[in-house]
Amino acid sequence: MSLPGALWTLFVTAVLVFLLLPLALVVLFSFNQAALTSLPISGLTLDWYATLFANRSFLPALRNSLIVGAAVGLLSVLFGTLAALGLVRLRPGRAAALIDLLSAPMMMPALVIAIALLVFFVRFLGARMGLPTVILGQLVVIQPFVIAILYARLSAFDWRLVDGARDLGAGPLRAFLDVTLPIIRPSLIGAGLIALSLSLDDFVITFFMIGSGNTLPTLVWGLVRTSLDPTINAVATLLLVLSIGSTIVALRLGRHRF
Amino acid sequence: MRPGALLVPALAVFAGLFALPAGALFVVSFWSVRARMMRPDLTLSNYAETFADYGGLLLYTLAMAGLVALLTTLVAFGFAFAARFRAGRRADLLIYLALVTLFGGYLVKIYAWKSILGRDGILNGALLGLWLVEAPVDALIYSPGAVIVTLCYFLLPFAILPIYGALRAIPENHLAAARDLGAGPFRAVRDVVLPRAERGVAVAFTLSFLIAAGDYVTPRFVGGGASLMGHFIETKFTVGFDWPLGAAMAFTLMLSALAVCVAMRLAYRRAVRP
Numbered sequence: 001m002s003l004p005g006a007l008w009t010l011f012v013t014a015v016l017v018f019l020l021l022p023l024a025l026v027v028l029f030s031f032n033q034a035a036l037t038s039l040p041i042s043g044l045t046l047d048w049y050a051t052l053f054a055n056r057s058f059l060p061a062l063r064n065s066l067i068v069g070a071a072v073g074l075l076s077v078l079f080g081t082l083a084a085l086g087l088v089r090l091r092p093g094r095a096a097a098l099i100d101l102l103s104a105p106m107m108m109p110a111l112v113i114a115i116a117l118l119v120f121f122v123r124f125l126g127a128r129m130g131l132p133t134v135i136l137g138q139l140v141v142i143q144p145f146v147i148a149i150l151y152a153r154l155s156a157f158d159w160r161l162v163d164g165a166r167d168l169g170a171g172p173l174r175a176f177l178d179v180t181l182p183i184i185r186p187s188l189i190g191a192g193l194i195a196l197s198l199s200l201d202d203f204v205i206t207f208f209m210i211g212s213g214n215t216l217p218t219l220v221w222g223l224v225r226t227s228l229d230p231t232i233n234a235v236a237t238l239l240l241v242l243s244i245g246s247t248i249v250a251l252r253l254g255r256h257r258f
Numbered sequence: 259m260r261p262g263a264l265l266v267p268a269l270a271v272f273a274g275l276f277a278l279p280a281g282a283l284f285v286v287s288f289w290s291v292r293a294r295m296m297r298p299d300l301t302l303s304n305y306a307e308t309f310a311d312y313g314g315l316l317l318y319t320l321a322m323a324g325l326v327a328l329l330t331t332l333v334a335f336g337f338a339f340a341a342r343f344r345a346g347r348r349a350d351l352l353i354y355l356a357l358v359t360l361f362g363g364y365l366v367k368i369y370a371w372k373s374i375l376g377r378d379g380i381l382n383g384a385l386l387g388l389w390l391v392e393a394p395v396d397a398l399i400y401s402p403g404a405v406i407v408t409l410c411y412f413l414l415p416f417a418i419l420p421i422y423g424a425l426r427a428i429p430e431n432h433l434a435a436a437r438d439l440g441a442g443p444f445r446a447v448r449d450v451v452l453p454r455a456e457r458g459v460a461v462a463f464t465l466s467f468l469i470a471a472g473d474y475v476t477p478r479f480v481g482g483g484a485s486l487m488g489h490f491i492e493t494k495f496t497v498g499f500d501w502p503l504g505a506a507m508a509f510t511l512m513l514s515a516l517a518v519c520v521a522m523r524l525a526y527r528r529a530v531r532p
Contacts, residue, residue, distance in 0.1 A: 116279035
């Protein structure tokens with residue numbers, strides 16, 4: 001077609017190397033004996049992980065990250081499921097327009113969302129900053145991802161199954177719990193895990209919303225600003241394993257389409 | 259239950275945590291600061307100050323974001339096109355890998371490029387090792403180039419997915435049919451693929467442009483700090499405590515960025531019109 005096959009292969013390979021190599025290097029250097037991030041590596045060690053677990057800020061940060069991630073995952077799946085169930089009942093044009101509207105927070109730079117929430121919470125509501133404000137701030141950005149995933153899944157749903165249950169005398173709630181829910185459960189868990197990995201990864205909104213304390217990304221921020229020790233590679237690898245791990249599980253559970 | 263009722267929680271989150279806060283930020287952008295205290299006011303001085311003090315920076319930021327968005331969208335289109343029309347059964351694997359890197363971590367990705375491009379970094383190590391340079395090259399990091407590469411790297415997976423989604427709706431045989439009817443390879447892509455990819459390309463470009471325009475972490479890590487508008491907006495809120503000015507700067511940046519995106523979309527539509 002437009003380019004010979006070899007050139008296409010070269011291009012795709014180059015893009016894949018560009019996407020994957022930097023992350024692979026971070027993982028590699030987290031096991032490197034020398035403190036410098038340069039090749040060749042001088043030997044394998046788990047020292048940096050030991051240093052990380054000995055860091056007094058690490059476990060509280062991990063705990064906070066998991067609390068926020070679980071809360072954002074649960075809330076976004078709950079609201080996202082309800083929204084997707086509502087959207088599939090609308091005409092496709094109206095549903096698409098509503099999805100565009102609800103997706104606006106996802107398109108904005110996190111900095112703009114964060115300062116708007118800061119002004120609103122602090123100046124207009126007089127709220128205390130902490131984990132609850134972090135959860136709310138992340139929810140508005142992550143919710144659109146979950147809605148898009150679940151709307152795509154429910155658009156392909158065979159509603160005759162639910163009609164059948166209703167014809168046999170099941171109420172709407174009963175039909176949902178016995179028919180719809182078991183069928184879409186893998187997609188719900190998948191969407192929740194994707195919300196979890198987006199939450200674990202969020203730095204900017206968390207930084208403005210947390211007041212005091214740390215999550216893993218704000219801990220990384222502090223480490224990068226104050227030092228260049230390879231502990232950063234260890235905590236970065238841990239973040240990678242957590243977020244990519246849950247993404248891979250999510251992808252295995254359902255065929256997600258963005 | 260009525261569809262409207264099911265949408266209430268999601269719309270409440272949108273209204274209470276996005277629309278209202280954005281409105282609050284807009285209101286504050288007209289306030290004034292006296293003796294380090296914000297006072298409700300109705301002044302345009304924050305916008306005047308934005309244009310007077312940060313006008314050049316605004317243009318530079320838009321130019322950088324435009325370059326990043328253009329590069330990202332082009333590479334993403336090429337990758338998505340290859341996955342859709344050239345990769346056959348390997349398409350799923352390619353998109354899977356792109357999706358996995360989407361969640362690879364924002365700070366982790368920036369940090370990775372810092373350790374690749376830094377003075378003691380991998381690239382300098384390689385250049386020294388190959389005797390291509392005699393001393394480490396400082397200009398690899400803390401340069402506009404480093405900011406562009408790092409932002410493209412972060413945004414690429416986000417741009418691939420919407421374009422791939424749009425390309426999937428185009429049947430493969432339509433491209434073949436255009437070729438059979440005598441269209442050259444580029445003509446076939448222009449007439450068959452580009453018009454129907456508009457939505458995906460627009461989402462990819464807008465997302466890349468807005469996020470690049472408002473980023474402040476990448477410039478600080480690999481660009482030597484005070485290089486883009488986001489840095490100055492952030493400091494108005496974290497150390498400067500001049501929230502009204504920061505709010506005015508944020509609105510100016512976002513509105514001009516949106517205007518660029520709308521103009522680009524119109525230009526695209528005009529360019530691919532049959």
